[in-house]
Amino acid sequence: MSEKLSVKISYTLMIIITVSLALNSALNMLNFEKTYVNFERQRYEVYGQGVKEIVDNMLALGLTVPEMAALREKLKDFIAKNPDVVSVRILDAKNICRFSAAREDCPEFSQDFRLLPPGLSEKALGDLLATYSYRAVVKNFTDSFGETGGRLILLYDRKDAASAFSEMKRFLVVNLAAIMAVASVLGFLCIHLITARTSRKIRAMTEALETGATSDFDPADPMLADFAAFREASAAALKRLSPPDAGQSSEQT
Amino acid sequence: MTGLSLSKKIMGSAILLVIVCGGVTTWNTSREAERRLLPVINRKSVAVGQAVNAVLTRALDYGVPFERLNGTEEYFDKIISQPQNRDLAYLAVTDRSGKILYSAGKGLEEVSNLFAREAEKCNVAPHKIYSDSFTDNSLPVSAGGETLGALHLGVRKTFVRETLRNVLFDSFTVMLVSLLITFELLFFLVTRTVINPITDMESFFRRGAQNDFSSPPEIVPVGEIGRFTRTLHAWVDRLRAACEKTSAPGINFAPSLEAENALRHGNLYLIRPPLFILVFAEAMSMSFMPIYTSTLVDPAATWISREVIIGLPISVFMLCWGCAQPLCGMWADRFGIRSAFISGSIMTAIGLTCSGFAHSLPELLAYRAVGGVGYGMMFITSTTYVATHTDSTNRTRGMAMFLSVFFAGSLCGTAIGSILAERIGYANVFLLSGSLAFFSTFFIYFWLSVIPQTKRVVEKSAPGKFTIQMRKSRNKYIMFMRNLRFLALTFLVAIPAKMCLTGFMNYTAPLFLRELECGQSSIGRVLMTYGLVMIVVAPLAGRLADRLGNRRLFVQIGSAIAGAGLLVTYFLPNMQGVMISIGLLGLAHAIGVPSQLALLPEICRKETTHFGHGTVMGIFRLIERTGSIVGPLLAGVLIASVGFAGTFFGIGVLTLSGIFIFTIIISLTESGDDGE
Numbered sequence: 061m062s063e064k065l066s067v068k069i070s071y072t073l074m075i076i077i078t079v080s081l082a083l084n085s086a087l088n089m090l091n092f093e094k095t096y097v098n099f100e101r102q103r104y105e106v107y108g109q110g111v112k113e114i115v116d117n118m119l120a121l122g123l124t125v126p127e128m129a130a131l132r133e134k135l136k137d138f139i140a141k142n143p144d145v146v147s148v149r150i151l152d153a154k155n156i157c158r159f160s161a162a163r164e165d166c167p168e169f170s171q172d173f174r175l176l177p178p179g180l181s182e183k184a185l186g187d188l189l190a191t192y193s194y195r196a197v198v199k200n201f202t203d204s205f206g207e208t209g210g211r212l213i214l215l216y217d218r219k220d221a222a223s224a225f226s227e228m229k230r231f232l233v234v235n236l237a238a239i240m241a242v243a244s245v246l247g248f249l250c251i252h253l254i255t256a257r258t259s260r261k262i263r264a265m266t267e268a269l270e271t272g273a274t275s276d277f278d279p280a281d282p283m284l285a286d287f288a289a290f291r292e293a294s295a296a297a298l299k300r301l302s303p304p305d306a307g308q309s310s311e312q313t
Numbered sequence: 314m315t316g317l318s319l320s321k322k323i324m325g326s327a328i329l330l331v332i333v334c335g336g337v338t339t340w341n342t343s344r345e346a347e348r349r350l351l352p353v354i355n356r357k358s359v360a361v362g363q364a365v366n367a368v369l370t371r372a373l374d375y376g377v378p379f380e381r382l383n384g385t386e387e388y389f390d391k392i393i394s395q396p397q398n399r400d401l402a403y404l405a406v407t408d409r410s411g412k413i414l415y416s417a418g419k420g421l422e423e424v425s426n427l428f429a430r431e432a433e434k435c436n437v438a439p440h441k442i443y444s445d446s447f448t449d450n451s452l453p454v455s456a457g458g459e460t461l462g463a464l465h466l467g468v469r470k471t472f473v474r475e476t477l478r479n480v481l482f483d484s485f486t487v488m489l490v491s492l493l494i495t496f497e498l499l500f501f502l503v504t505r506t507v508i509n510p511i512t513d514m515e516s517f518f519r520r521g522a523q524n525d526f527s528s529p530p531e532i533v534p535v536g537e538i539g540r541f542t543r544t545l546h547a548w549v550d551r552l553r554a555a556c557e558k559t560s561a562p563g564i565n566f567a568p569s570l571e572a573e574n575a576l577r578h579g580n581l582y583l584i585r586p587p588l589f590i591l592v593f594a595e596a597m598s599m600s601f602m603p604i605y606t607s608t609l610v611d612p613a614a615t616w617i618s619r620e621v622i623i624g625l626p627i628s629v630f631m632l633c634w635g636c637a638q639p640l641c642g643m644w645a646d647r648f649g650i651r652s653a654f655i656s657g658s659i660m661t662a663i664g665l666t667c668s669g670f671a672h673s674l675p676e677l678l679a680y681r682a683v684g685g686v687g688y689g690m691m692f693i694t695s696t697t698y699v700a701t702h703t704d705s706t707n708r709t710r711g712m713a714m715f716l717s718v719f720f721a722g723s724l725c726g727t728a729i730g731s732i733l734a735e736r737i738g739y740a741n742v743f744l745l746s747g748s749l750a751f752f753s754t755f756f757i758y759f760w761l762s763v764i765p766q767t768k769r770v771v772e773k774s775a776p777g778k779f780t781i782q783m784r785k786s787r788n789k790y791i792m793f794m795r796n797l798r799f800l801a802l803t804f805l806v807a808i809p810a811k812m813c814l815t816g817f818m819n820y821t822a823p824l825f826l827r828e829l830e831c832g833q834s835s836i837g838r839v840l841m842t843y844g845l846v847m848i849v850v851a852p853l854a855g856r857l858a859d860r861l862g863n864r865r866l867f868v869q870i871g872s873a874i875a876g877a878g879l880l881v882t883y884f885l886p887n888m889q890g891v892m893i894s895i896g897l898l899g900l901a902h903a904i905g906v907p908s909q910l911a912l913l914p915e916i917c918r919k920e921t922t923h924f925g926h927g928t929v930m931g932i933f934r935l936i937e938r939t940g941s942i943v944g945p946l947l948a949g950v951l952i953a954s955v956g957f958a959g960t961f962f963g964i965g966v967l968t969l970s971g972i973f974i975f976t977i978i979i980s981l982t983e984s985g986d987d988g989e
Contacts, residue, residue: 080334088483090736099354102397103357105397250326258511262541266537269548294526
């Protein structure tokens with residue numbers, strides 16, 4: 061650790077700036093993630109809305125979900141048309157999965173949806189069904205009596221978002237490092253320039269006390285003028301108090 | 314003087330560097346985020362387009378002619394007005410030549426000529442057209458294998474920027490907080506390592522020139538100044554040794570009063586960092602306390618209105634804070650400031666940490682009570698520290714420093730706490746604030762061992778002395794209660810001012826803003842306006858009041874602004890309205906509150922002569938604090954009975970009526986002796 065005051069002040073300044081910028085970047089990252097996930101979810105909700113409208117229309121005609129055999133083909137078409145969607149399931153009013161379709165590369169889920177807690181909002185259910193690899197969008201079907209006649213569960217990949225997040229993180233880290241590098245140099249230079257004159261003065265005063273050398277101190281500088289007066293008075297006192305030979309040696313050492 | 318000018322330069326350059334770095338980071342990040350979010354928004358708008366296209370295709374497949382798709386514009390209007398489609402500026406269907414057949418939304422005049430120019434491309438496959446303000450996503454509309462035209466969806470280019478506006482606000486808030494933190498920490502470091510040693514040196518040189526070598530500057534552990542102070546001490550030691558051998562008339566080594574005072578005044582800054590950290594920690598939960606409490610209240614299980622109960626934790630905290638102060642003052646006198654501060658910060662830390670884990674309202678109340686006692690202890694200890702490290706020449710400046718640190722900590726804590734609460738949850742913010750409060754304990758314990766243990770010898774009570782004291786104390790209160798002007802200032806001005814602060818700002822405003830569906834960060838930003846205005850206006854108002862001398866006028870103006878400020882939210886019930894009200898409340902308190910204290914000796918001349926200024930101030934403060942306790946409860950009752958608008962109106966009118974009656978009483982009793 062350097063003894064220099066300017067270095068110590070620069071260190072402190074850099075630590076504060078780093079913490080502040082890191083906090084700023086972390087908040088930006090969190091906001092970016094939130095906004096990204098929000099728009100992505102909205103997109104898949106639009107996809108799900110199409111299926112929901114079909115099922116709602118059939119429910120309005122008096123059919124129940126298990127009776128909607130045509131859905132099987134429609135879901136396959138839906139998956140084929142929307143390759144970003146991983147899987148889509150249609151549950152009946154008792155949360156039993158009646159129809160489903162999934163992308164070929166998607167593993168089969170054997171989830172028992174009957175255990176889904178009642179009373180949760182669509183968004184909360186979506187968050188509950190999300191996994192490490194997939195996010196979920198849930199849409200409730202409304203029958204002709206205005207009651208929930210079943211549910212749509214649509215899963216989509218987190219991969220896109222994950223890669224966007226890691227790229228953004230990399231950008232933030234690089235940005236932070238670059239700004240910190242420039243700030244460190246600038247900060248150190250600034251502090252060094254500001255403290256240089258005072259440091260010089262203090263070094264000169266130290267030298268004057270250590271070596272006993274009588275340097276010419278600038279009388280226009282109040283601190284140096286005060287020091288010169290102090291040095292003179294104290295040296296005179298020391299000379300007065302010490303025996304003649306000792307006094308001489310003390311002046312020279 | 315060298316030290317001061319040096320520190321100003323260091324602080325100035327540090328602040329400039331923080332601003333530049335923060336600005337560049339925010340600018341870069343928002344640009345990058347915008348770039349990365351645009352494709353996601355476009356993909357979403359294409360999905361909407363596909364859904365709309367499917368509906369159009371279905372109608373066309375049923376045989377409806379392309380030119381007679383009745384109700385299309387209404388359907389488009391409905392889609393654009395949906396909250397999730399705020400990104401869409403317009404929807405339009407064009408024929409094969411690019412002529413608009415159906416449209417809804419704004420901005421089509423800018424792009425309509427582009428539709429005609431790019432028609433061929435749009436009719437073949439999904440296509441993008443870029444104009445100055447929009448990104449147009451087009452999809453071909455076809456029926457029976459024949460392309461009939463194109464569907465256009467316009468996404469506003471500014472939409473991402475608007476979405477990211479909150480991010481920008483957060484970044485600026487963080488930057489502002491960073492500035493204040495930078496200022497506090499650097500101030501501590503620079504004062505400790507530069508200003509104080511250099512000032513001490515200069516003073517020592519001047520005294521040394523007169524053969525007074527007492528109290529050389531303390532040895533600084535680092536840097537050139539450290540080396541110099543060590544050398545200087547060695548030099549003085551040589552001189553002292555020589556002096557001990559020979560008698561030296563006229564040479565002084567015994568510590569002088571001037572040097573001791575200088576050292577004491579110089580150590581005033583030591584209280585700044587722990588005070589800042591503790592106030593910061595406590596303020597972190599300020600913006601969401603009522604909202605957090607509402608999550609713990611079971612509406613069915615109580616017989617008191619829910620709104621009143623939500624205000625209880627704030628009231629309990631204020632009550633314990635107020636009650637703890639006199640007791641803790643005695644503790645500080647008996648056991649020393651350092652131990653009292655440490656105890657206070659530990660209690661605050663426990664209160665804060667446990668509040669995050671509270672499972673029920675009684676638990677939360679208990680933890681807030683512990684926190685309140687700790688905070689009161691810290692508060693009185695800090696003021697005692699300022700009082701013992703200043704004298705009549707610099708006490709006002711010391712108190713101004715105390716208040717500036719208090720409001721800076723409060724501002725930073727509120728802002729950062731609200732931003733973090735939105736992202737990491739209330740419990741984690743409590744945990745973090747508890748940790749910070751603990752950190753302030755370590756700061757005092759390890760770093761600031763120089764804080765003197767100012768123990769005062771406590772007089773032992775003689776038998777029967779207690780009864781006499783009680784009687785004296787009762788007489789004292791009776792004397793105060795007879796002073797109409799004191800009662801007017803306390804009950805009509807000071808208590809309403811505190812009620813505005815806790816009832817409106819700490820309690821009603823966060824709940825109202827949540828009702829308006831404002832995010833937690835926005836709530837924090839609105840609340841921090843108070844601290845910001847206080848920091849900026851209070852010193853200016855104080856200087857102006859000192860110059861003009863008419864304290865009563867400042868009290869009247871302050872209260873009138875506070876009352877009128879609350880009415881702003883009544884007439885403008887939105888986030889901007891609340892922000893203006895809180896800003897005006899800050900302005901009102903910056904103008905009025907210091908003048909209340911200055912006016913007190915003027916209207917209590919007899920009591921001040923009789924009991925002393927401290928006692929008068931103490932009694933005033935104690936009664937005034939009831940306003941802080943009653944504020945949230947009164948606001949709760951008002952919200953439950955007349956709603957938010959009625960509450961703003963009620964508290965505003967109460968404050969205005971108070972100052973009106975105060976003015977009348979003071980005018981009528983002007984010629985009387987102390988208002989009796």
